Structures are given as structure tokens and as C-alpha cells.
Amino acid sequence: MTAQRPTALIAEDEPLLRESLEQQLSLVWPQLAVVARARNGREAIEHFDAHHPDVCFLDVHMPGVTGIEAARHIGHRAHLVFVTAYDQYAVQAFAQGVLDYLVKPVDAARLAQTAARLQERLRTAMAAVNTEVLLQQLAMTLQRQTASAPLRWIRASVGQTVTLIPVLDIDFLRAEEKYTVVAWHEAGGTLREAVIRMPLKELAAQLDETQFAQVHRSVIVNLNSIARVVRGSNETADVHLKGRAEVLPVSRSYLHLFRQM
Amino acid sequence: MLGWPRVRVALLASTVIGLIASPSFVLPFYVVVSRAVVVGFAALLAFGLFERWPARLPRWFARWVLQVLAIVLAIPLGVYLAYWLTTGGHPQLGAVSGRWQGYIELTVTGILFAPWIAVGALVRQRDTFAREQETAFALERSELARRALDARFRLLQAQVEPHFLFNTLANVQALVEAGAPQAAKVLKSLIAYLRAALPQLHETVTTLDQELELVRAYLELMQMRMPDRLIFEMRVDATLLKLQCPPMTVLTLVENAVRHGIDPSETGGTIVIEVRLESSRCLASVTDTGVGLNVTGRGLGTGLASLRERLQLAFGAEAQLALSEVVPHGVRAEVSFPARKTQP
Numbered sequence: 081m082t083a084q085r086p087t088a089l090i091a092e093d094e095p096l097l098r099e100s101l102e103q104q105l106s107l108v109w110p111q112l113a114v115v116a117r118a119r120n121g122r123e124a125i126e127h128f129d130a131h132h133p134d135v136c137f138l139d140v141h142m143p144g145v146t147g148i149e150a151a152r153h154i155g156h157r158a159h160l161v162f163v164t165a166y167d168q169y170a171v172q173a174f175a176q177g178v179l180d181y182l183v184k185p186v187d188a189a190r191l192a193q194t195a196a197r198l199q200e201r202l203r204t205a206m207a208a209v210n211t212e213v214l215l216q217q218l219a220m221t222l223q224r225q226t227a228s229a230p231l232r233w234i235r236a237s238v239g240q241t242v243t244l245i246p247v248l249d250i251d252f253l254r255a256e257e258k259y260t261v262v263a264w265h266e267a268g269g270t271l272r273e274a275v276i277r278m279p280l281k282e283l284a285a286q287l288d289e290t291q292f293a294q295v296h297r298s299v300i301v302n303l304n305s306i307a308r309v310v311r312g313s314n315e316t317a318d319v320h321l322k323g324r325a326e327v328l329p330v331s332r333s334y335l336h337l338f339r340q341m
Numbered sequence: 342m343l344g345w346p347r348v349r350v351a352l353l354a355s356t357v358i359g360l361i362a363s364p365s366f367v368l369p370f371y372v373v374v375s376r377a378v379v380v381g382f383a384a385l386l387a388f389g390l391f392e393r394w395p396a397r398l399p400r401w402f403a404r405w406v407l408q409v410l411a412i413v414l415a416i417p418l419g420v421y422l423a424y425w426l427t428t429g430g431h432p433q434l435g436a437v438s439g440r441w442q443g444y445i446e447l448t449v450t451g452i453l454f455a456p457w458i459a460v461g462a463l464v465r466q467r468d469t470f471a472r473e474q475e476t477a478f479a480l481e482r483s484e485l486a487r488r489a490l491d492a493r494f495r496l497l498q499a500q501v502e503p504h505f506l507f508n509t510l511a512n513v514q515a516l517v518e519a520g521a522p523q524a525a526k527v528l529k530s531l532i533a534y535l536r537a538a539l540p541q542l543h544e545t546v547t548t549l550d551q552e553l554e555l556v557r558a559y560l561e562l563m564q565m566r567m568p569d570r571l572i573f574e575m576r577v578d579a580t581l582l583k584l585q586c587p588p589m590t591v592l593t594l595v596e597n598a599v600r601h602g603i604d605p606s607e608t609g610g611t612i613v614i615e616v617r618l619e620s621s622r623c624l625a626s627v628t629d630t631g632v633g634l635n636v637t638g639r640g641l642g643t644g645l646a647s648l649r650e651r652l653q654l655a656f657g658a659e660a661q662l663a664l665s666e667v668v669p670h671g672v673r674a675e676v677s678f679p680a681r682k683t684q685p
């Protein structure tokens with residue numbers, strides 16, 4: 081060990097925690113030289129490429145590029161230790177897999193254990209575990225956590241400003257060539273309309289199916305906004321809306337939606 | 342169409358009528374009664390059939406009229422059927438003495454009584470319908486009350502955000518271990534934040550200065566955690582501090598700005614909180630210069646959606662929450678609600 085001290089990188093966006101981890105490491109593993117400190121995932125990748133440290137301590141949640149994404153860049157070129165405050169999913173995945181992890185606030189005894197394990201691996205020149213599959217799964221889990229919720233707001237330009245329209249307040253959506261007309265009511269009952277660039281088909285995929293129904297090739301209606309459905313001749317129907325004069329068509333292929341009504 | 346309650350009424354009415362009529366017949370009473378029951382069922386069948394069929398009626402033609410007419414027509418047929426059944430298929434109305442007279446008598450009695458029973462049933466039906474609707478309204482009201490409770494529950498749940506708590510505690514620990522004099526002040530902010538956040542379950546209305554104190558405690562904690570990335574500014578008219586403010590209104594906007602605007606940004610940004618009075622409405626806005634809406638996309642909204650629900654339950658249509666984008670990047674969120682002084 082005299083020839084070369086082991087090196088480490090610490091990636092943590094909160095400065096106090098970054099300093100604290102370095103301080104704690106100096107107590108349990110005095111030989112370790114912290115050669116790089118990163119404030120986000122992007123810096124972590126840059127510093128890794130510049131210094132090639134033996135060990136990387138990566139906070140899972142960092143602005144921009146996350147710790148998981150940085151870890152995928154590093155791969156098995158270094159021993160990885162993840163640091164997280166509270167992430168059920170992440171901790172579960174870490175515990176199941178072979179990944180080392182620390183939970184914030186970092187416990188000194190736990191850190192000492194981790195340091196001992198890392199020292200052992202470095203001494204026996206054991207290769208870092210290949211974690212690509214596990215990390216990929218983890219990255220997907222974290223992404224799904226934020227992306228799985230149904231659409232709640234739609235962005236629309238109204239005059240000079242970009243407004244967010246609450247999806248629940250939308251009465252109906254109507255396709256007009258490449259655009260979509262969004263008709264909604266404000267809390268006070270004022271009726272509003274805006275044109276957005278996203279095509280109806282793309283929007284439809286993101287809406288809550290129990291709330292919105294497509295009644296026509298170019299019309300999606302909020303079921304809560306329907307006042308009544310009037311059957312017409314020749315297998316069609318008209319949807320009348322609460323507090324609105326517009327009457328929306330129901331085409332033959334969507335009529336089954338109202339059969340039981 | 343032929344539920345047991347209806348069958349029961351038809352059976353009872355026709356039996357009673359049959360028994361009353363039987364002394365004027367020479368026949369045994371059970372024959373008269375069974376004839377009356379057959380007639381009763383014929384009337385019931387007509388009533389039930391024309392209740393549904395045809396599906397559409399002209400506007401000027403009420404269904405109950407159709408049903409009563411159908412009963413009147415069904416009775417002579419029913420009486421004929423009754424004679425046919427009780428004579429083994431040979432009614433011989435003209436031939437046997439008294440039979441023709443009996444036929445007429447039973448028909449007239451039926452036509453006298455059956456429509457009234459039918460009308461009675463229709464009136465009862467309407468009453469039941471009204472009662473059902475009343476129950477539905479009551480259900481809807483209790484549903485609203487449940488939603489109000491739900492919203493308050495979620496409010497409390499949302500506050501105890503473990504990620505925030507443990508990260509903040511890790512910072513406090515770091516300060517304590519380093520022996521930093523800051524530690525005491527930060528701990529004070531955390532206590533203020535927790536104390537303000539927790540008793541909210543009991544209070545539905547707080548004052549604006551309580552709310553802003555909470556906001557300040559939260560922002561000070563966040564500033565300790567990201568000193569290089571967060572700047573905040575509060576512009577509040579001091580005369581407004583005693584106004585009512587639904588709990589966690591401004592805080593939800595600020596938390597949202599930190600979580601979805603500042604935290605995802607490598608360079609951070611500024612949060613400006615502004616509260617002012619405009620034509621007896623309280624306007625509170627939170628503007629951040631964070632990453633804006635592009636990056637956070639769909640994650641945005643859990644807190645805001647629940648705030649919207651809370652405002653709606655507290656003020657109905659009188660409260661508004663609007664979001665807009667800030668140039669070059671960032672989000673501006675504004676709530677407005679009627680300005681009310683707290684009771685002294």
C-alpha cells in the first residue's frame with residue numbers, strides 16, 4: 081500500500097453533506113485520498129474521466145444527471161457506493177443486488193463496514209461488479225416513479241403567456257389538422273379555449289381513460305362535463321355539455337360507449 | 342316488469358274484489374275468486390308491458406294514459422280468458438244462463454277498479470323515484486365531506502416527506518459534528534417548520550403571517566442545503582399579515598418551486614414570494630427562475646393538484662390557482678382568494 085494510496089470521488093449536491101462524508105471517511109479510512117468532488121452527475125462523469133478514482137461515492141438524487149446515470153457511465157471501472165436519503169425503491173434494489181449503499185444521515189459504523197469491504201476488494205484486486213443490468217432497471221424504476229402519473233396539466237400559449245390548464249377542468253378536446261383545440265372552464269365558471277400544437281392522438285395516450293372518452297375521430301370529451309347524450313337517427317348521437325352551447329358529435333364507431341346509458 | 346311486490350298487489354286486490362263479488366254469483370266463491378285473479382293478472386301484464394313498450398312515445402301522449410287504456414282493454418280479454426280457463430275451454434257465454442251477465446259484471450267491476458290501482462302504483466313509483474334521488478343527493482353531499490377530509494389527510498401526509506426530512510437531518514448532523522455555530526439556528530428552523538406543519542390537522546384556517554413564517558423556515562432550511570443554488574426574496578405588505586390564509590397554500594407553491602424548479606437545476610435560481618391585496622382579494626404569487634416546465638414535465642402537479650382541491654373545498658369558485666411560464670425559464674404560480682380578517 082505504500083506505492084499508491086487508493087483514490088475516491090464524492091458526488092453530492094449538498095455541500096454540507098459532501099464535506100461531512102469526506103470528514104467521516106478520513107476517520108474510518110485514513111489512507112483513502114479524495115481526489116475529486118462533484119456537485120452533480122455531469123461533474124461526476126467529468127471528474128471520473130479526469131481522475132479515474134478507485135472508488136466513487138454517488139448521491140442518487142442530483143440535479144441534471146442523477147447518480148444512477150453517472151454510475152452507468154462509470155460502469156465497472158470503479159467500485160461504486162450509492163448514497164441516498166430515503167428511496168424505498170432504490171434501497172430495495174440496492175439490498176437485493178450486490179451494490180454498496182449508504183443511507184443518509186450516514187452512520188459511522190455502517191461507513192466503517194463499507195470501507196472495510198472496499199479495502200478488501202482493492203487489496204485482492206477484485207474487479208468491480210458489473211452492474212449494468214441492475215442499474216438500467218434502477219434508472220427505469222426512478223423514471224417511472226415520476227412519469228407514471230396521468231397528465232395533470234396541459235401547457236398552452238394564451239396570448240403572450242404560457243398557461244397550464246388543469247386537465248380535470250377540460251371539457252373537451254377537438255382535433256384541427258395538426259393542432260388541438262382545448263376547451264376548459266375556470267374555477268369561476270368562465271369558459272376558455274386554446275390551441276395547442278400537440279396532435280389529439282398524442283394527447284389521448286396521456287389522458288386518464290376513466291375520465292376522458294373519445295367519442296369521435298376528432299373529439300375527446302371529459303365524461304364529467306357531459307350533461308346528456310341525445311340519440312339521433314342513423315346510429316349517431318349528440319353530446320350536450322354542462323354550461324356550454326357546443327354540441328359534440330358521437331360517431332357510429334363510438335356509440336357503444338353510451339349504449340347502457 | 343313483474344316483480345313480486347306487483348304480483349302481490351294484483352293478487353290481493355283481485356282476491357278481495359272476487360270475495361266481495363261472489364255473493365251475487367251462484368257459483369262457489371273460489372271459482373269467482375280465481376276468475377278475478379286471472380283478470381287481475383291480465384291487467385298487471387298489460388300494465389307491465391306498456392310500461393316499456395313501445396320504447397318511444399310521441400311527446401303529447403303520456404305513458405300513464407297508454408297504460409291505463411291498455412288495462413281497460415285487457416280486462417274484457419282477461420275475463421274471457423278466465424271463463425275459458427274455469428270452464429275447461431268452453432265458455433259458451435251465450436248458451437249457459439247467467440254466464441253472459443256474469444261476464445259483463447266481472448268486466449265492469451274490473452274496469453272500475455283496476456285503473457285506480459294502476460294509478461296508485463304509478464304515484465307510488467314516482468314517490469320512490471323522488472326518494473331515490475334524495476338518497477343520491479345525500480350520498481353526493483357525504484361524498485363531498487369525505488373528499489374534504491381526504492384532502493386534509495393528504496395534506497398532512499404530503500408534509501411528512503421522508504426524503505426532505507432525512508436529508509435535512511443529515512445536514513443538521515453534519516453541522517453538529519463539525520461543531521458549527523449554525524447548528525442551533527438550523528435546528529430552530531427545522532423545529533419551527535415541523536411544529537407549523539404538524540398541528541395543521543386541527544386548524545382549517547391560519548393567518549398569513551403564520552403561513553409566511555412557515556415558508557421562511559422551509560426556505561432557510563433549503564438554503565442551508567443548497568447555499569450555492571437558492572436565493573429567495575419575500576415581498577409582503579405588512580398590513581396583510583392578519584388576513585386568513587388556508588394552511589399550506591403559499592408553502593405548497595414554494596415547495597413546488599423548489600422541488601420542480603430549483604432542485605433539478607445545476608445552477609439553481611431565485612424564488613420571489615409576493616403577497617398583495619387587489620380589490621379585496623388576496624393575491625399570493627411564487628415565481629422561480631428554475632428549469633421551467635420542459636424538464637420536469639409530468640412529475641409536476643401532485644402538490645398543486647391537492648392544493649387546488651383544498652382551495653375548491655374551502656372557497657368554491659371564489660379561489661383560483663393559475664400557473665404560467667416565465668421567460669427565459671421558470672414558473673410563476675399564483676393563488677387568489679377572498680381577503681378575510683381573522684376573528685380576534
